[in-house]
Amino acid sequence: MPSHFKRTCSALRTRWLPVLALAAGPTAYARPALAQHALTTLPRGDAAYLQLDALDRAGCRPARISPHRPYVVRDVQRAIARFAESPKCAGPIADALGARFAESRAVTLPVDIAPDLANGVREAQADTLEVFRFGARATLQGTAMGRGEFEPLWAGVRPKDEGTPPLVAEGRVRAAWAPMTRLVAVAEMYGQTSRRNDPTVRQRALRNTSGVVDFGESYVNAALGRVDLSFGRGWAAWLGEGNESLALSANGPLMDRLDLGVRWTVAELRAIVGTVNDVLMTAGLDSLASGTPNTRFRRWLYGHLLTIKPTNGLELTLGETVLASRTSGGFDLAYANPLMAYIVTQNDTAREGADPRDNVVVFSGVRARLGPSILGGELVVDDIQIDEADRERTADQLAWRVFASAAIPVGTGSSAALEYRRADSYAYMRDFYTDVYQTYDKPIGTVLGPDADLLRASGETWLGGETKLSAGIGRWRQGALRIYQRPADGPNDNAGQPYPSTSERRPEVQSALIFDVRADRLVQRLPVSLLVQLARVENAANESAAAALYVRATLTASYAFRYP
Numbered sequence: 001m002p003s004h005f006k007r008t009c010s011a012l013r014t015r016w017l018p019v020l021a022l023a024a025g026p027t028a029y030a031r032p033a034l035a036q037h038a039l040t041t042l043p044r045g046d047a048a049y050l051q052l053d054a055l056d057r058a059g060c061r062p063a064r065i066s067p068h069r070p071y072v073v074r075d076v077q078r079a080i081a082r083f084a085e086s087p088k089c090a091g092p093i094a095d096a097l098g099a100r101f102a103e104s105r106a107v108t109l110p111v112d113i114a115p116d117l118a119n120g121v122r123e124a125q126a127d128t129l130e131v132f133r134f135g136a137r138a139t140l141q142g143t144a145m146g147r148g149e150f151e152p153l154w155a156g157v158r159p160k161d162e163g164t165p166p167l168v169a170e171g172r173v174r175a176a177w178a179p180m181t182r183l184v185a186v187a188e189m190y191g192q193t194s195r196r197n198d199p200t201v202r203q204r205a206l207r208n209t210s211g212v213v214d215f216g217e218s219y220v221n222a223a224l225g226r227v228d229l230s231f232g233r234g235w236a237a238w239l240g241e242g243n244e245s246l247a248l249s250a251n252g253p254l255m256d257r258l259d260l261g262v263r264w265t266v267a268e269l270r271a272i273v274g275t276v277n278d279v280l281m282t283a284g285l286d287s288l289a290s291g292t293p294n295t296r297f298r299r300w301l302y303g304h305l306l307t308i309k310p311t312n313g314l315e316l317t318l319g320e321t322v323l324a325s326r327t328s329g330g331f332d333l334a335y336a337n338p339l340m341a342y343i344v345t346q347n348d349t350a351r352e353g354a355d356p357r358d359n360v361v362v363f364s365g366v367r368a369r370l371g372p373s374i375l376g377g378e379l380v381v382d383d384i385q386i387d388e389a390d391r392e393r394t395a396d397q398l399a400w401r402v403f404a405s406a407a408i409p410v411g412t413g414s415s416a417a418l419e420y421r422r423a424d425s426y427a428y429m430r431d432f433y434t435d436v437y438q439t440y441d442k443p444i445g446t447v448l449g450p451d452a453d454l455l456r457a458s459g460e461t462w463l464g465g466e467t468k469l470s471a472g473i474g475r476w477r478q479g480a481l482r483i484y485q486r487p488a489d490g491p492n493d494n495a496g497q498p499y500p501s502t503s504e505r506r507p508e509v510q511s512a513l514i515f516d517v518r519a520d521r522l523v524q525r526l527p528v529s530l531l532v533q534l535a536r537v538e539n540a541a542n543e544s545a546a547a548a549l550y551v552r553a554t555l556t557a558s559y560a561f562r563y564p
Contacts, residue, residue, distance in 0.1 A: 096465030154449030252442030271338030298330035313369035451479035506542030
């Protein structure tokens with residue numbers, strides 16, 4: 001047989017036999033189940049974050065995927081595959097994660113199939129099979145309050161009619177399309193009956209109702225070798241825990257952004273470019289000179305970081321963000337470069353005409369595992385004065401956190417934690433509201449906002465792999481400054497102010513002893529959570545007042561169908 005004929009037959013076999021194998025039915029090929037795609041982003045508040053954190057505190061090192069969130073399904077699957085390396089990972093929590101994230105894209109082939117045909121079938125699966133997934137979730141949240149509202153913390157204590165409504169219903173629908181293993185597109189819409197006191201809402205109320213309809217997480221994720229790209233509406237939290245971070249948190253609305261990530265065993269790079277809300281500066285709200293016309297500023301957030309893991313139990317992070325506001329355009333290609341330091345770029349003489357008020361924030365973090373314990377610290381430098389003359393006039397703008405946790409060898413996933421968080425009086429603040437570290441009046445940094453601190457001790461244990469019981473107690477203080485206040489108040493000429501600060505409008509420091517207990521049933525189909533909070537507040541709303549007890553209870557239940 002001529003050699004060219006053999007090559008032709010071989011090429012046809014490689015190209016067409018996989019297709020025939022796919023068409024032959026389940027005896028030759030098992031189509032993938034409608035599971036989450038490997039590049040699907042886990043939403044904030046997903047049960048997997050709590051389960052992985054519990055395993056990490058218990059000593060399971062593979063459960064520590066990254067100090068930065070969100071995770072994608074592939075990251076969790078890779079961590080689960082390494083659980084067998086450590087006996088501390090074994091148990092019902094790991095089993096629950098394994099059952100949920102079991103990979104279901106295996107190919108069923110005859111045992112006597114030729115190797116080249118087998119490879120062709122696998123390539124066909126990766127490159128030609130399209131998977132469409134649809135999911136939905138309905139949620140009811142009931143909230144009961146005594147006396148007043150104190151969540152979220154950055155807003156301070158307020159009357160009940162400014163707090164969370166007694167009953168809120170929410171519905172979400174989500175569709176995902178995956179044309180290949182390296183690409184997925186996700187679109188989500190949601191509606192809820194009230195937007196009041198929900199910090200994640202960015203949409204105006206729907207017509208004459210108190211409800212809202214908006215897009216939730218909607219993005220395209222792609223993987224190019226080690227590089228992960230995400231474009232669309234999503235969230236990001238760097239350092240911290242859960243949604244909370246001093247540097248870049250996800251306590252507010254989702255951000256329209258482009259996100260890039262590169263990860264190795266010993267290092268991780270991340271960069272983000274996103275839009276935050278426009279600000280319309282007016283003479284009435286912002287104490288501008290009389291006759292100054294209203295001016296709209298377009299605002300962008302840029303950020304990048306580097307995390308190095310010199311050992312299996314040590315993480316070192318250094319990063320920076322910049323919030324830039326412009327009266328026209330707004331996008332700055334120099335800031336979008338993830339390989340250039342913003343603090344240097346800002347002072348580049350080639351960029352004459354760029355606004356010198358761009359708010360550059362530098363942050364760092366260290367986390368070390370010592371036996372059954374974890375110790376760490378994080379520091380955010382919004383601004384710090386070096387020259388003596390500047391120190392006499394301008395206040396430092398720092399936020400920092402120290403924390404420790406330890407596994408408790410009782411029950412399942414039991415641990416105790418202690419942390420202290422502090423934001424200086426003028427941290428995240430600027431003289432112009434366009435430059436304040438906020439989006440839609442919600443902090444981009446810590447949930448405490450500026451001019452506040454929190455000392456908190458907590459503990460948790462698990463019943464099986466899907467029921468978490470936790471409790472905590474803390475001391476919370478809040479001064480007079482608010483992230484959303486207009487006109488804004490920056491650090492200039494405020495170097496001698498006490499901490500926490502006071503003002504004519506808010507003459508006292510608000511303080512509270514807060515106790516909370518929580519139970520979460522983290523099953524995928526019907527998750528339920530109950531949170532009860534007690535706060536003994538002194539000088540509520542920063543006004544002179546005797547101590548009073550505030551009670552807050554929230555019951556949340558959902559029904560999910562193939563969600564997320």
